[in-house]
Amino acid sequence: xxxxxxxxxxxxxxxxxxxxxxxxxxxxxxxxxxxxxxxxxxxxxxxxxxxxxxxxxxxxxxxxxxxxxxxxxxxxxxxxxxxxxxxxxxxxxxxxxxxxxxxxxxxxxxxxxxxxxxxxxxxxxxxxxxxxxxxxxxxxxxxxxxxxxxxxxxxxxxxxxxxxxxxxxxxxxxxxxxxxxxxxxxxxxxxxxxxxxxxxxxxxxxxxxxxxxxxxxxxxxxxxxxxxxxxxxxxxxxxxxxxxxxxxxxxxxxxxxxxxxxxxxxxxxxxxxxxxxxxxxxxxxxxxxxxxxxxxxxxxxxxxxxxxxxxxxxxxxxxxxxxxxxxxxxxxxxxxxxxxxxxxxxxxxxxxxxxxxxxxxxxxxxxxxxxxxxxxxxxxxxxxxxxxxxxxxxxxxxxxxxxxxxxxxxxxxxxxxxxxxxxxxxxxxxxxxxxxxxxxxxxxxxxxxxxxxxxxxxxxxxxxxxxxxxxxxxxxxxxxxxxxxxxxxxxxxxxxxxxxxxxxxxxxxxxxxxxxxxxxxxxxxxxxxxxxxxxxxxxxxx
Numbered sequence: 001x002x003x004x005x006x007x008x009x010x011x012x013x014x015x016x017x018x019x020x021x022x023x024x025x026x027x028x029x030x031x032x033x034x035x036x037x038x039x040x041x042x043x044x045x046x047x048x049x050x051x052x053x054x055x056x057x058x059x060x061x062x063x064x065x066x067x068x069x070x071x072x073x074x075x076x077x078x079x080x081x082x083x084x085x086x087x088x089x090x091x092x093x094x095x096x097x098x099x100x101x102x103x104x105x106x107x108x109x110x111x112x113x114x115x116x117x118x119x120x121x122x123x124x125x126x127x128x129x130x131x132x133x134x135x136x137x138x139x140x141x142x143x144x145x146x147x148x149x150x151x152x153x154x155x156x157x158x159x160x161x162x163x164x165x166x167x168x169x170x171x172x173x174x175x176x177x178x179x180x181x182x183x184x185x186x187x188x189x190x191x192x193x194x195x196x197x198x199x200x201x202x203x204x205x206x207x208x209x210x211x212x213x214x215x216x217x218x219x220x221x222x223x224x225x226x227x228x229x230x231x232x233x234x235x236x237x238x239x240x241x242x243x244x245x246x247x248x249x250x251x252x253x254x255x256x257x258x259x260x261x262x263x264x265x266x267x268x269x270x271x272x273x274x275x276x277x278x279x280x281x282x283x284x285x286x287x288x289x290x291x292x293x294x295x296x297x298x299x300x301x302x303x304x305x306x307x308x309x310x311x312x313x314x315x316x317x318x319x320x321x322x323x324x325x326x327x328x329x330x331x332x333x334x335x336x337x338x339x340x341x342x343x344x345x346x347x348x349x350x351x352x353x354x355x356x357x358x359x360x361x362x363x364x365x366x367x368x369x370x371x372x373x374x375x376x377x378x379x380x381x382x383x384x385x386x387x388x389x390x391x392x393x394x395x396x397x398x399x400x401x402x403x404x405x406x407x408x409x410x411x412x413x414x415x416x417x418x419x420x421x422x423x424x425x426x427x428x429x430x431x432x433x434x435x436x437x438x439x440x441x442x443x444x445x446x447x448x449x450x451x452x453x454x455x456x457x458x459x460x461x462x463x464x465x466x467x468x469x470x471x472x473x474x475x476x477x478x479x480x481x482x483x484x485x486x487x488x489x490x491x492x493x494x495x496x497x498x499x500x501x502x503x504x505x506x507x508x509x510x511x512x513x514x515x516x517x518x519x520x521x522x523x524x525x526x527x528x529x530x531x532x533x534x535x536x537x538x539x540x541x542x
Contacts, residue, residue, distance in 0.1 A: 002084055267282070500526050
C-alpha cells in the first residue's frame, strides 16, 4: 500500500491510504480511485496558503529502472500495472463560511475601520475614493465618489458597513471607466491631426504595456504632478517598472504574442511517435522561454542575446528532454548550455514544437518563423491548391526531409519563396518535432543541415545559422522594436511609424540594443505618446 500525505502550510492534514489492485480480480484497474475516495474537508483561515500532496517514501532505495516510453515507473508481474502518481489537486470552497477573516486583499481595501456610527460615512468615502482612483487610473472628482457612495448607502441602510463597501466595489467593477481605457479627444483637437496624450493617459498606456495592469501609486503620482512631460522622468519610471516583478507580464504576454507561445497549447504531437510528450512538458517549454526573455530584459541584455545566449532556464524534466545532466527537481534555474547548437530561442522546445507538425518537423514552418521574427522579411501567402509533401517516391523509397523539400521546390510557383525559407528551416533539422537533438534521421540516414542565407552566405547546422543571424544586430533590433511597438499600441505598423522606429534604434545602439533601452525608446516615441484626433463623418440613409 501507498500513502499520500496532505499538508497546509507545512502542517499535517490527512493521509490517504492506497491499496494496490488485486491481480486476479482487478487486473488493469491500476489504482483507479474515484474522487470521493481521495477527498477531505478541513477548516482553514482566509488568506494565502500552501497546499501540498505527496507520497510518503517507503524506502530510500532508488527505483531500478524507469522504462520508456513512460515517464514514470511501473511494477513487475504478469500484467502491466502503473505505480500510483499524482495527476491533479482540486481545491474547492469556501464551505460553511463563518466571519470575514483577514486577507491581504481585505487589508488593501479597508484602509480605515470606523469605531462608531459617526465615523462610517467619512471612512466609506475614503475607501471608495482610494479604490476608484486606482481602478479608474486617474484622480477622481466629487461626482465619481458620490455616484459610488450612493450604492454604499443603499446597502448600508439595509445591512452592515462591510456590505455597503461590497456593493460600492461591485458598482465600481462594472463601471465603463474601469472596464475600458477611455481616451477622449480634447475639445481643441483638430480632427485628423495628432495631439499628445495627457500624463494620466500616458501613465495608463505605459502601465498596460509593461505590466498588463493599472498604474501603481508612484506612476500615477508622477502623472498627476506632470512629471511625464520630461523624457528623463519617463525613462526613470520605465526602468523602475521593468525591475518590478510585475513586468513579468511583458515576458508572458508579449513573448506569447510575438513568439507564438500561445499556439503551443493547440499543438498535439503524435502520442505514437512521441509518447513522452505531455502537458507538463508543454508547460515547461513555455516557462523556459518566458524566464529566458524576462531575464534578458531585466539584466539589460542585448537583443542578440535572444539568439546567441549560452544559457537557458531548465528544471529536471526539461533538462532530461534536452539531454542535459545534473539538473534535479521541479524548480527552474539558470543552466549553462553545453555546446553551441541549442543556444538562444531557436534551440528552445517551445519554438521548435510550435513550428512543427504533429508527426514530423516542418522546415517551411521554421524557415518562415525565422523570416518573420528574426529577419523581418515575411514571405507572401502560399498560392491556392498547393499539394502536400509526398513522403515516398514512386519506387516506395522513404524520402529524407531535404529530398522531399527539393521535390516540392520543383514546382516553379513554389520555388521563389521556398528557396529562401527551406534552407533556414533545414538548418534546424537536427531538432525533432518536440525539440530533442537527433544526430540521425529516424530511419538511420544522416541529417544534412547545410544551406545558404538569401545573400548566398553558406552555413552548416544551427550554430552556424545563429552566428550569421547575429551578425546584423540592427536588423534584428528593428524587428523586435516593431513587434514591441505593435504590442504597446495595439495596432499594426504603418509607414509613418518608420521614423520613430529608426530613432529608437539609433538611441539604443550605444547600449548594445538592449531590450530595456528599446522599451524606453518606444515609450518615449511619438507614436506611443501621441494620438490622432477622430475624423468626424456624416452618414446619410437613403
